[in-house]
Amino acid sequence: MINVLVETFIKYFGGTSEGIRVFKAPGRVNLIGEHTDYNGGFVFPAALTMCTTVLARPRSDRKINLIATDLKQMVNADLDNLDQYRDLKWGNYQLGVADELQKAGYPLCGCDLMYYDKVPLGSGLSSSAAIEIATALALVSLGFAANGINREIDMVELALISQRAEHNYVGVKCGIMDQFASAMGKKDMAIFLDCRDLKYELVPLKMNDYKLVISNTNKKRSLGEGKYNERRRECEEGLLMLQKALPGITCLREVSVEDFVKYENLITDETIKKRVKHVVYENQRVLESVKALKNNDLTAFGKLMNESHDSLRDLYEVTGNELDTLVNEARKINGVLGSRMTGAGFGGCTVSLVHKDSITEFIDKVGEAYEKKIGYAASFYISEIGDGGREEVI
Template identity: 35%
Template sequence: MTPAELEAVAVKVFAERYGSQPSVASCAPGRVELLGNHTDYNGGLVMAAAIDRYTTAVGLAQPTRDGQVYAVDFDGSHQFPLADITRGEVGTWPNYVKGVVWAIQEALDSELTSGFEVAIAGDVPLGAGLSSSASLQAAIAFFLLQAGVAPGRTIDQYVGDDSDPARMDLAMVLRRSENAFVGVSSGLLDQFSSLFGKADHALFLDCQSLEFDRLPLGDPGPAIIVCDSKTSRRLADGMYNRRFAECQTIVSYFRDRDGGDAVSLLRDVSLADLERCWDDLDPIARKRARHVLTENERVRQGVSALKAGDLVGFGRLISASHASSRDDFENSSPALDALVEAAESAPGFLGGKLSGAGWAGCTVNLVEADKAEAFAEAVAAGYSKRQGVTPDVHICRAAEGASSRSLAR
C-alpha cells in the first residue's frame, strides 16, 4: 500500500474508535540491511536502505495525561498514564509505543505537555527482519513531534536540509527505548535507517563514530526484493546473544594483550592481527570475528562501488556477504541458502544475502528494476521446487525516511 492508502485506513479506524477526526499524520519506513551483517553491535560499518513498506500513525493531542493507542494490524487498543509508564508483557506491541514516550520524556526530563489518541496501520511484514518495530517507533515519534506535545521540540527541527543532527539524536533516543524499555539489545541501524532514508539511495553508517552518508543506487534505482523463507524466527532464539558472546571472546583476548584503551570493540582489532594470532584464538570465535572484520571491509568497498556507479560490483559484495555469513558466522540455514541459490539463476539478479539476524526469515536481493517481476516468479518457483514451500516475495524500492504532516479537520 502507498502511504496515502495506509493513512486513509488509519483515519477511518481513528474516527470509528475515537469519534472524531485526527489532526496529525506520520509515516515511517521499514528497512533492509544491504551490507554489514552483525557488525553494528561490534562498533562496525553497515549499509542499509529504507524501503517502501510503512507504518503510519494518525491522531491528535488531548487535554488528558494518558496515551491511547489502537493498532489496526493487531486489532488491539492500549491506554497508559504519561506519569507512570511501565513495560507490559514481553514481546507485545504496546511496549514499543510506550517505550517511545518513555524515552522521549527521559531525554527531555519532562512529561509530554498533554495526552493523545492515535491509530496505527502498517504494511511492513511482521517478523520478517524488515524492522517493523523501528518503523513503528519512528512513526510514533514523528506523530508526537507534529502534534506539538514534546516540550521544547518542534517538528521543524526534524525537517529539511539541516535536520540530520536532530534526527541522529532522535535515533539514539529510539534505540534507548528499544534497549532499556522494550528490552531488546539492538544496534542503531534500524532506527537510523527509518529516519534517514532517501529514495533510490543506500545508507552508510559507522556505528562507532556515527559518520553516515546517503549513496545513490542509480536513477531509477534497482528493485530491492525481499524473499521470505517461511521459516520461523524462533529458530534464532538465543543465537544472537551467543554470537555476541563469541565476538566478545576475541575482544577479551586482544584487550588482555593490548590493554583496554587499545581494544574496546571488535572493530578495534585489525584483520592482520586476527590472522597473526589465529592459532592462539578460540576456533569458533575466530571465525565469527573474521566474518565481522571482512564484512567491515566489504562495506568500505561497497561505499566506493556506489560512489563509482558500479552497481554490479556492489551486488557481488552482497553475495560475498552471504557466503561469509554462511561459512564463518554460521547464521544462515538450508532454507536461506536455498533462497539465495534460487535467486542466483533468476533474471536480473545482481546480489543477494540473508537479512537481519539470520537463521530464519528473509533474504534481500538487488535486482535490475525492469526484471523484478520475472525475478520474483523465478525465485518463487525455484525455492518451491527445492523446499516444497512457496515463499512470500516483496518487490520494494529504496524510500524516503520518516515524515509527518497536519491534516485538515
C-alpha cells in the first residue's frame, strides 16, 4: 500500500521518491468517560488501528502544500502568513498545528504533505486528532532534519500543541483526551488518563471471548457547529455556582459525588445541574471501570457502559435518535454486556462489548433495525487496539 501512496504522491507533487517520509496517527475509541476531559476529569480511551497516514517531503522554500487522496483539492499556504487560512473548510487543522508549533519555537521547513485517511470523518472516533498528531509529527520531524537537530520528539507536548491548534485556530474548545490517545496509544492497551495533570496508566485490555464493536451512525457532525462549546460553557457556569460552597475547587473533577449531593441546590439552573451531575458521576464511573477491567469483571464494566450512555442521553443530552437507536437495539442482543455512545455525540459512533459468537447476529439485527427506523444504513467495525503516532520506514 505504501508503494501505491508514494506513486500517488509523486503524481501530485512531482519529483522522485527521494526524501519522502511516512507518518501515522490513529483515531481513538473512548471506552468510558465522556465530556469529562475538559472538566479536568478521568477518561479511558484506546488508540485504534484505523489511522491517518501522511506522506511528507521537505521543500527548499517556506511553502506548505496539502492534499488528501479522497478530496483531490490542493491547499497551498505560506508558513510565514498562516493567519490568513483560518477559514479553510479543509486544511485548517493542519495549518493550525503548524501555527502553534512555530509559536512554541519549533523550526519548520516548507513541505509537501499528502493525507490518506482511514478514520471515518465526523464519526466520533477523532479523525481530527489523528490528522493533528500525524501532521505535528511530520512537521517536527522534517524541521528537525532540516536544521540538524537530533533529539527525541516529546509526544505529550505534540498532543498539547495539537489541542491548542484546535482551540486557537479551528475554534473548538476540545479537551486533551483525543490528541493524547492518538499520540500515546499502545497496542492492546487502554489509557487511564487524568486530564488535570496528564498522569496516565496503561491498562491491558483482556477481553477474553468479547470484542469491542464500533457502530457508526453515518450521521456526520461538526463540533464547531454543534453544541459542544455550549456544553463546555454550561459546565463552567456550574463550577462557578459550586465554588460558593467549595472555593478551593478549580474544575468539576474535584467535585465528589458526596459534594454534589450536598451542594447541588446551589446550582439554580436545572439544565446546568444536569450537566454537572453527569460529569461528577461519569468521573466515578471511569474509576469503577478501570477497577472492573483490572479485575477482569467484564459484566461490571458493561453495566457501567450502559449507565454512561443513559447519563449522556438524559443529563448531558448529546445522544440523539441515531445513537440511541443503535444502543437500544444493541442491548436487545444476547451476548452484549454493554453499549454506549463514544465521542462528543450528536452523531458519530457507539461502542459495544459483544461476545464473539454474537457478532454476526449483532451486525445483522442492529443494522436492520437501524436502517428501518433511521432510513439509511449504519457501518460496523470490529475494533482492534493499536499504537499511537509514529514514523514508518518505507
